[in-house]
Amino acid sequence: MENNQKIPGEKIAQIEEYLPGDNTYEDNDVIRATTIGDINLDSVERLASVNRQKQITVPKVGDIIIGVVEANLPSMIAIMIKFVNGKKVNSDLECVCVTRHIRKKNIALAKDVVKAEIISHINGTIHASIDSQDLGVLFTKCRKCFGTVVKMRDAVKCKDCGWIDDRKLSSDFGKSEFLNQD
């Protein structure tokens, strides 16, 4: 298939040549796309439409996700979702996790791998929680020297420089297959 993917608002045909079909709208004498997808010009029906791209999988409430911390803010973390219920996803979806009630200084650092549960979708934002025992940080590094850390009760200790730091650790910390990945 040729590269005929359109984005919303992009012109797909002239109104004198085609009628607006699925996922299009008329704008003066031009037919434009309302969604991302491939153009479909039906010359028999004289219909210009856009085939909506396959929907990306949005995790549902209750799904368990594993992702990488993108941003570490005072009261929340933003997580780029990489796995949903153990299945790898390539959808570049982010969820946010409110952490202000968790009494830890460093709940998770940017680039940490965390496990979270989806708790709600509000205004297009996916909200997750890391409160449960099995949720939280699966992989982290030393904040001082980026060395490898080991678990010490509910904190982590750097094998290289000895720095001890807190995290909201998952009970799966140290057991994860992610430890062997880059």
Ligand SMILES: [Zn+2]
């Ligand atoms: Zn260190």
